[in-house]
Amino acid sequence: MNSTGNDIVALAAIDKLRTRQYRFYSKILSDAERTLFDGLQPAGMPFENFVWLLWSIKESIYKYLKRTQPGLVFSPTRTGIRTITAPERCFGEGSPLQWESRVAGCGKDAYRGIAFFESHIFYFRSRIHPDCIATVVGKEENFENTWWGVRSIGHPDAASQSAAVRTLALNQLKAVLSAGRLPAETSRPDMAAGAGVGFVAETMLHPDAMSRPEPMSRPDTMPGPDAIFRSGAMSVSNTWQIRKSPLGYPLVFQGEEEMTIPLSLAHHANFIAYSFHLDPHLQQANLAIGQTEPGVRPYFSREGRSVIS
């Protein structure tokens, strides 16, 4: 199954002087990779940005692989960057600091290239803003089926980062899936409204919400997911949650059921980012099914009811 991995580096939080020192960057870059820097000079990239760009690619690959290789250890120097191509136009001053879209839509202002770890080949897209470097990796060159979001937040403490990035990712995931057909809640007696409510599923994506972590449960007066979908036709379960696997990667749950949606989360200082990959076959199934087929539920791995044989 294709997956996704992402990372974000807040440039205000790095030590630029230290990054330029050999003893620092030699723990991240190989000699061969250092030669890639020369090729990026027409873009005027500072060396510290180059180092952290490569770090973010390597960290993203680690996150991608960790999902299927439990014993994997992050090894920056054993993860290789083969090519980097500068974007046609700079993603610099004046560019939006926040975005949410398919990765495929970020073509002209993103660095792109090929990286590898052992026999695995990856493609990457990276945006370098004056304040942050964000990267997403995948195994599809065109990134048609991967979504990517980046935001800044008001409070950089771990609890705020964690709450905000989960809210951001879940809201976008719901929005993307609602464009087709979500698993009907009416077919899920175990998913009755209120059962196992996860706070991350409850928070509307609002600038204030991003800077102040929400409480672990919401008052009944807070807008629920129906407000997010703006559709009365479909009753959307409000039990979506992101949980951590024992190995530390995020899992998407609806109620107590795990969904087959690879998700990657990242945060650093005042920045949060996510990426998720949707299987194109399941996307088609999600678009095609109707509520008259309550047994058909894409994106769930259990019960053997997948429409994909």
Add this chain to the structure above:
Amino acid sequence: MDRREILEELKKVLAPYTENKEMLAGVNEQTDLINDLKINSANLVDIIIDAEAKYNIEIDMDSSEKMVDVKSCIDVIEEKMNLQK
């Protein structure tokens, strides 16, 4: 320097990179740098370099990759310090 002394010095190395000061005070060999101390992975290289300076050792990449929890950090530091003798 025994493991307890290494641990006490290691706390000083980790302190600038964790907001979880309470956890740092009660740190033990099972404490995980990222999951327990909430240290951002972007600071792992900083920690390795600070440890090199603190203990006057050199930590190669193979060794540094093992430094994911306090026990493995102490193991690596102890091993490298023994090499200096």
